Amino acid sequence: MGGLILRNVEVAGRAGLDVRIDGGRIAEIGERLPGPGADFDGRGGALIPGLIDHHIHLLATAAQARSVRLDDVRNAGELQAVVSRALAARPPGGWLRATGYHERMAGDLDRDVLDRLAPRHRLRVQHQTGSLWVLNSLALDELTAEGAPAEAERDPAGRLTGRIWRGDAWLRERLAAEPPELAPLGRSLKSYGITGLTDTSATTDAQAAALLAEARRSGALPQRLMLMSAGPLGAPPDGAFEVGPVKVLLDDARLPELDDFVARIEGARGQGRAVAVHCVTAGELAMTLAAFELAGARPGDRVEHGGVIPAEAIPALKRLGLTVVTQSAFVFERGDRYLADVEPAEQGDLYRCASLLAAGVPVAGSSDAPYASSDPWLGMRAAIARRTRSGQPIGLGERVAPRRAVALYLGDQRAPGGPVRRVEAGAAADLCLLRAPLAEALAAPDAELVRATLIGGEVAFARD
Numbered sequence: 001m002g003g004l005i006l007r008n009v010e011v012a013g014r015a016g017l018d019v020r021i022d023g024g025r026i027a028e029i030g031e032r033l034p035g036p037g038a039d040f041d042g043r044g045g046a047l048i049p050g051l052i053d054h055h056i057h058l059l060a061t062a063a064q065a066r067s068v069r070l071d072d073v074r075n076a077g078e079l080q081a082v083v084s085r086a087l088a089a090r091p092p093g094g095w096l097r098a099t100g101y102h103e104r105m106a107g108d109l110d111r112d113v114l115d116r117l118a119p120r121h122r123l124r125v126q127h128q129t130g131s132l133w134v135l136n137s138l139a140l141d142e143l144t145a146e147g148a149p150a151e152a153e154r155d156p157a158g159r160l161t162g163r164i165w166r167g168d169a170w171l172r173e174r175l176a177a178e179p180p181e182l183a184p185l186g187r188s189l190k191s192y193g194i195t196g197l198t199d200t201s202a203t204t205d206a207q208a209a210a211l212l213a214e215a216r217r218s219g220a221l222p223q224r225l226m227l228m229s230a231g232p233l234g235a236p237p238d239g240a241f242e243v244g245p246v247k248v249l250l251d252d253a254r255l256p257e258l259d260d261f262v263a264r265i266e267g268a269r270g271q272g273r274a275v276a277v278h279c280v281t282a283g284e285l286a287m288t289l290a291a292f293e294l295a296g297a298r299p300g301d302r303v304e305h306g307g308v309i310p311a312e313a314i315p316a317l318k319r320l321g322l323t324v325v326t327q328s329a330f331v332f333e334r335g336d337r338y339l340a341d342v343e344p345a346e347q348g349d350l351y352r353c354a355s356l357l358a359a360g361v362p363v364a365g366s367s368d369a370p371y372a373s374s375d376p377w378l379g380m381r382a383a384i385a386r387r388t389r390s391g392q393p394i395g396l397g398e399r400v401a402p403r404r405a406v407a408l409y410l411g412d413q414r415a416p417g418g419p420v421r422r423v424e425a426g427a428a429a430d431l432c433l434l435r436a437p438l439a440e441a442l443a444a445p446d447a448e449l450v451r452a453t454l455i456g457g458e459v460a461f462a463r464d
């Protein structure tokens with residue numbers, strides 16, 4: 001018997017157990033297991049399945065590290081100050097990537113506004129929703145030297161405005177010389193106890209998939225990967241990632257024809273794939289439900305975000321068997337803005353959780369990083385408390401018990417929201433060891449509670 005023995009851990013409420021791991025799986029659980037294997041002292045902490053972030057954008061989150069965040073900017077003066085400070089650290093002509101902009105801060109942006117902010121650097125600013133990039137003239141001239149993409153907006157005279165909708169794949173191709181570094185992200189995610197990641201970017205193409213597969217092979221991203229994409233995607237023979245559902249991205253401003261949408265679902269079926277639809281607004285959800293009614297739903301089909309779910313839509317979600325992959329952290333991180341912008345009558349529809357579970361709709365947890373924090377423990381706290389950053393409540397009826405909040409992250413990667421994976425003999429040794437017994441950890445869920453993370457039986461992360 002070789003492998004690794006985790007000594008003195010709590011498993012499913014039973015304290016003082018040893019867990020022997022061999023060949024990437026849990027081989028045996030019992031008291032004082034014999035064995036010449038290497039020991040790891042669990043000090044009585046709970047051993048739970050590794051957490052899974054069921055909705056994240058890995059390349060965008062990695063790129064965030066080299067970017068400036070505009071999330072807290074309140075007016076034009078602050079925008080200028082934040083951008084100027086970042087530019088001062090870069091040589092003229094250099095690039096600056098800024099994210100988290102919202103027109104509420106200093107109005108709509110276009111190339112002319114950005115030229116005044118950054119006359120000598122290349123600047124690109126992403127809207128908080130992730131759907132829009134705005135480039136200044138230096139950036140635009142460089143990237144469109146061989147032509148502008150169809151997504152690039154033009155004014156009535158035909159001049160490019162610098163605004164590019166859904167242009168991530170085009171941008172990545174133009175900026176391929178500088179792929180974002182994934183190792184720092186992989187490290188921070190494993191420090192949260194995360195052992196599996198589902199990248200839900202519609203823009204994932206062969207090039208992006210190759211970057212992520214390489215990061216998995218090199219260990220830069222040690223977590224198991226499942227990738228979504230809008231188009232066809234081939235699975236690598238070495239299993240560096242699994243191919244997940246087809247991602248359908250809707251924009252409330254220009255919803256597709258229902259026939260088109262149904263055809264996209266049927267196209268996914270032709271590839272043997274489920275479908276995951278981005279639904280932030282009630283309009284997007286209504287159209288999604290109509291499309292699934294027509295095309296038929298199958299296990300694995302998902303509603304991403306469920307930002308606004310009117311009560312009337314819940315029976316249809318249940319009937320169709322759709323899983324809602326939510327991000328409770330938005331209640332905390334953006335809740336104060338929701339309270340200002342969303343009609344009081346609709347505030348109870350925001351990022352529902354408890355009411356969906358009560359109706360029998362499967363719900364899974366996720367981050368949507370970089371648009372919210374990648375820390376799942378923050379998401380759990382938000383699911384439990386339903387408070388905004390300033391402490392205001394949103395939809396208190398949607399609160400879930402701490403144990404349920406953790407469970408949102410413990411479903412299978414292929415069946416988020418389904419049965420919670422268990423720490424039992426035969427299961428993959430993708431595990432999260434906490435510093436404390438589970439009851440104590442649940443009293444104050446926090447990433448600091450993670451003492452070690454095992455992926456495929458290897459200790460990927462440990463701290464004292």
Ligand SMILES: [Zn+2]
Pocket residue numbers: 055056057200368
């Ligand atoms: Zn997303």
